[in-house]
Amino acid sequence: MTAPAGPSALESAVEPAVRRPAGFLRSALTVALKDLRAELRTKDALNASLAFSVVILLLFSFAFDPSVEETRALAGGLLWLVFAFAGALVWNRSFARELPNDCLEGLLAAPISGAALYAGKAAANWLLLMAVELAGLAVFGVFYNTAWTSRFWPLLGVLALGTWAMTVVGTLFSALTVNLRLRELMLPLLVYPMLIPALLAAIQLTGPLALGQPAPAEVLVWLRLLGAFDIIFTALSLALVEAVLVG
Amino acid sequence: MRGKTLIVLCGLAAALLARNLYVMLLELPDEAAQGPIFRIIFFHVPAAWTAFLAFLGAAGASLLYLLRKDLRYDAFAVALTEVGLAFAAANLATGMIWGRIIWGIWWTWDPRLTSMLVCWVLYAGYLTLRHAVEEPGQRARVAAVVSILACVDVPIVFFSIRWWRTQHPQPVVWGGGSMDPAYWNMLFLNWIPLLLLGAVLTALRMRQESWQREIEGLRRRAHAL
Amino acid sequence: MSALELEEVWKFYGDFPALRGITMRFDPGACLALLGRNGAGKSTLLRILAGLSRAGRGQVRVLGADPRERQARARIGVLGHGLSLYEELSALENLTLFGKLYNLAEPGRQARRWLERIGLESAGDALVREFSRGMRQRLAIARAFLHEPELLLLDEPFTALDDRAVAVLQELLGEARRKGRTVVLSTHQLREALEPASHVALLVRGRLAYAGERRREMLEDAGWLYRTYGEGT
DSSP: OOOOOOHHHHHHHOOOOOOOOOOOHHHHHHHHHHHHHHHHHHOOOHHHHHHHHHEEEEHHHHHTTTHHHHHHHTTHHHHHHHHHHHHHHHHHHHHHHHTTGGGHHHHHHOOOOOOHHHHHHHHHHHHHHHHHHHHHHHHHHHTTOGGGGGGHHHHHHHHHHHHHHHHHHHHHHHTTTTOOOHHHHHHHHHHHHHHHHHHHHHHHHHHHHHHTTTOOTHHHHHHHHHHHHHHHHHHHHHHHHHHHHHE | OOOHHHHHHHHHHHHHHHHHHIIIIIIIIBBBBTTTTGGHHHHHHHHHHHHHHHHHHHHHHHHHHHHHHHHHHHHHHHHHHHHHHHHHHHHHHHHHHHHHHHHHHHHOOHHHHHHHHHHHHHHHHHHHHHHHOHHHHHHHHHHHHHHHHHHHHHEEEHHHHHHHOOOOOOSSSSSSSSHHHHHHHHHHHHHHHHHHHHHHHHHHHHHHHHHHHHHHHHHHHHOOO | OOOOEEEEEEEEEEEEEEEEEEEEEETTTTTTEEEETSSSHHHHHHHHHHHHSSOOOEEETTTOOTTTSSSTTTTTEEEOOSOOOOOBBHHHHHHHHHHTTTOOOHHHHHHHHHHHHHHHHGGHHHHHHHHHOOOOOOOOHHHHHHTTEEEEEETTTTOOOOOHHHHHHHHHHHHHTTTTTTEEESSSSSHHHHTTOSSSEEEEHHHHHHHOOOOHHHHOOOTTTHHHHHSSS
């Protein structure tokens, strides 16, 4: 008696057996890669955010003269204002890109959870926004003549945490407002007030780092706040997104 | 709640309020540093407590809606939120008046007023969102999510802004500055009529909301025929 | 195990009932033509079956499970009005994406196989943005059938299809029926829907006016069904 062979060529030409649906991480990864590929091909949101960031930094340098010592203290606030505005352009696209051709229905009908769909989009948004922010940071360094590169790694850490906070809330509200009229108004009206604690923490942490100075001692409090915000809102969003997407 | 109950509650609130005002103005002595205007705190602080209770209740009602899908929970949530917004506005107004008289400026970026302003904007966003959604089921769902998120955000906002600023006199309830027991009692005593008022307003608003939905339903049915 | 089982299903938009007490049961292998005028509730019902929407009241079971469960959705293919194709991705990328979402083994290879089947193998790397309408329709059909679903939900599939797309769809439907798959077709065009159908369900203002086998009279006389079971003209 020979041992049973593996699936023959004939069998694999016949219909495949019932599959188990893909797991959370794989589904989220598929969605994230899809969003990134689509965005990198069209570069709609990317170009808009980048251009917007640079122009705002330019405008800020007229409003807040970089050569004056006092305004350098505003560095953290300026940067995060720029990031928050640029971010809106990214989140806006996030679920809006699923509207043409009813693509959102195609995704919702697929065997992936709403949470996986959301997580994938949030991850893609995070990456895109981080790229825009790093570019913005470079421009800021030039305009304001700061030595932020000496604090690169802590700065990157703060950027990562702060951007995650913005992305988590922004992407959820993008899903929430996807087929509402006045979508462009809803997003900033709802998202920014909710983000105030996270932005506050990020600004306090970024301020000295962006100027090339070490972070002050009370930094731990803000770091904990930012971390707690990230964890709480990620958990809440993952739990609530299904209710948002399916009526 | 039935009409008669509401009237009784109103009457109770009015009576308590009258009694409190009498005590406040005639019996309690002026506070040492702040003079007569100090009495505004007996409205300022309980208004904030009422607003927080309302927002918390709204979040609870929202969660119940998401679980049970009964639109009455949604009516409860929006009624509570609007009442909460009203009391938050009262808190802001009394705070600003007090600040104007004590410090001569309308707005001081002290932590608690600032936080309350952020909360007010948050929940104003909730109401604006409701106006943007036509279909009642979708509106309830979407609003419920925002209500829950906003409620969780409220304490975080307060802590973060408190760490960021300190200009307000020591928080009297959360520890720190001390307060004469007579004042303490009045704070809680004055909270009761405010709560009663809040309950009456919520009930009225809920009733109005259910009538509104009935009208919308009839309109839709009329169009469909 | 039935393919479709609905019991006293209601769907409300606010207080307006779009579906009223729908009760029906169909065995696997049925080809169900879902008929009804505009606003009767066909799309609403299909969306609930596809797991895109939740019933307000009542029980829905699709292939033995709640349609919101991922196990059920893995075996359902959906073709709606919008074709659910990404304009900025190529045909191959679109199919591979859905292959991955439906957890196919070797999604890329399956995608290529399907492109050949629908005659788009030479346009595989072209972006959907550049496709003609007929090409998109064929691609959308491939997307719906890609994962060999046991249940197919097609919302007005024959609307505005060109000849090639109609041929592809009819061939795939025939094959699905031969393999014992269940098909639900909602449509206005009586003739085209009734021909392949084994069963018929008629929705009138949210209520199920008829649910059962396709009768000879329905095929011979276009208006018979509406006259006998529909309300008014």
